[in-house]
Amino acid sequence: MEEKKNRQKKRSLPGRLWSFLHSMKLAVVILIVLAVVCTFGSLVTQGQPESYYLNTYQEWLAKLILRLGFDRVFTCWWFVALAAFLCVNLLLCSISRFPQVLRRFQKEYNPENRAARRDADDTVAVSGALPEELWSRMGFKKKQTVSVDGREYTYAVRNRAGVWGAWLCHLGMLVIIIGFGLGQMLSLETSVYGVPGMTKEIPGTGCTLRIDDFDIALRDDETVEQYTAALTVADAASGREVSGTAQVNAPMDAFGMRLYQNSTGWACNVKIYKDDELQKEQILCAGETISPDDMPELVLVFTRFYPDYYYDRTVGPMTLSSALKNPYAIFALYYEGEVIAMDSIGVGYNIDVDAYRFVFEDPQQYTLIQILKDPTMHFVAFGGLLTLLALVLAFYVRTEELWMYADAGGRQILCMRSRKGAELMKDRLRTTLGKLGVKVDELTGDDAGHMADRSASDDAGHAAEEPVSDDAGHAAEEPASDDAGHAAEEPVSDDAGHGAEEPASDDAGHAAEEPVSDVSGHGAEEPASDDAGHAAEEPVSDVSGHAADASAHADGRGTDPMGQDSAEQ
């Protein structure tokens, strides 16, 4: 332990920085801060003008919100910095862990390693011959035979891809965050509104949008079933046109843009007469303004529109239905910036101001088309898909191994191991053997002794020679969620304990230097129920001795969260 502390002290600053930046500890801290910040972001209404906060909250609180940027949490510089920090952590974690995961994927699951390691989750002895069907029933398509120390082993492995689960999950999250961030910077979002027949420029795209038609399908109860806008987008540079329809939940694609049927409102054809002669007419959407050509200082503002107007004394102006039964417009008239009139007027009625007359006619509904050009959307979608697949791999694609050999007495010894699903595989193996009518004998003391001999001699040496394939190393290499699965599903195995205790940066070296304590981890951390199985593989005296070693060892490592973090991230 002292040696380890000294080793850490000797680490260079860049080394310590590297460990810190890709550690799970940092990830946990960032995630906690993100969760807290998001909570604030959802509780405080976002994106309002300063006056809103001053009117809504006490002055000191409003000032604090504004000063800290809690009125725009999700675009605030420190939130972006936090996300960037998380990205750095995910990236470095992915880089640092890649060789380890690849090595495990390529090297761990080979018969020589497995035969030598003797760390089966379940071992059964069978007196007669094992039916060939067992392998396929257990889901193993291919098996191989290998000779280790003069003994022949038949070995099969499946679902190896599961080792990539947690690693890919981190990568998927990285892709999503980067894609989302880039999307905020690179995407173009604008909107165009109008009534059928109008052609308008789509700002910033070099394209125009023509609204060919706009239909609102109503049900019998007058509720809206669907909004459908028939649109034509023309690219000025190429002269090409793309036509289609945009509906709610069914946007239209054109020239790399996506057009959404966003909302609707009312528009009127407003005519301006001067001395009873038509001077000007224009389709005006609610919220727009119009002025006589020769008197720009006189401005009519089309404020609101009610298709079935009714004035309620308490509620004020309202519409009784969406049908054009009693159409009224609310308007305001300005002259040189001063309000000179504000009222409601029926469609077809006149508003007279000196020589000018304003008339609202032909009310119709306009459509507002939202236009989005986000080159990163598919990138983000890929990240989402990757994350999802990775989670399936991490949680449900459990690497399973099955191997078999004949012992000195001629019995078939069948062993299994699953990093994340030992109990499930154990049940399945027993059930399958039962269905195949295979009578299972538990291992006797003799068998246990035989295996224990190998454990004591071969395993230690093996661990020293091949630290990478050592369990301690694996646990240290295991990503968080991966480890979680392993630790949770195989709580009695040594991996679980090591997973929490082994520092990552030192795993290989440590395993090489301390092979004995690693092997002994079995005895130290297994509860009684499972001890029976494993104890059979290890001499009693060994187990107790190692148990004490491992306990002390574990305590020491518990004080080293940084190393552990970097291992599990």
Place this chain on the structure above:
Amino acid sequence: MENILFTGALALYLVSVALYFLFFALKKEKLGVAAGYVITAAFVVHTAAMAVRGVAAGRLPLTNQYEFATSFAWGIALCYLVFMKKYHFRALGTFVAPVIFLIIGYASMQSREINELMPALQSNWLAVHVSCAIVSYGSFGVAFGVSMVYLFRARMADNEFNQKNLPDAEKLDLISYRAISLGFLFLTLVMITGAIWAERAWGSYWSWDPKETWSLVTWIIYALYLHIRLSKGWKGKKAAAFAVIGFLCVIFTYIGVNTLLSGLHSYA
């Protein structure tokens, strides 16, 4: 018909809550067996109520507060029955049945009127999104129950009844982890399918709407659970406490956000 079935399910869930409580308090096995039958019957009647509503509405009943609340309770009941069968863990019902009853009770207070869907809700992605949420929230509900058992177990006497009906701490931790794994996977699906739906309906796959933000907070809480559970001293009691906090976030995401915060999800 739907009202009768729904009320029947509500009553049966209440009976199961009482039976599970008595089973635990009086330590009588027969009561536990009866509670298991009653909650299974409640689930069957509940399923029938939802099916009848689905037929009447001509769509999956997953679109408003009532429909999602009743589906939420149904999801927890389903997950509970699956986990009970898989792990032979009857006592879990003592902690999960009250949650089911409270949520279906909340549903009973909502309007059961069947309305035509507004255009934004007419999407297959919505059906997938909410279906995933049912499984996810159901799993988290079960994990909550298991974690409550974990937290209480240490204070319970180590008698024969508890030994027989309550798994040991390791097993409880394992069941909770498995429930959270399933819930986490489906919560990720909820967020992805929700993002796809939002993009098609509103032109933005992520708007930091309070519901979206709280689903992210919930996701982060469970991601933290999966990470820190490995750390020394965190597995076990602290992880169980974290699972409880996670489920409180789930409840707030569903009910709290709708009632206290405003956003695009005002209908759900």
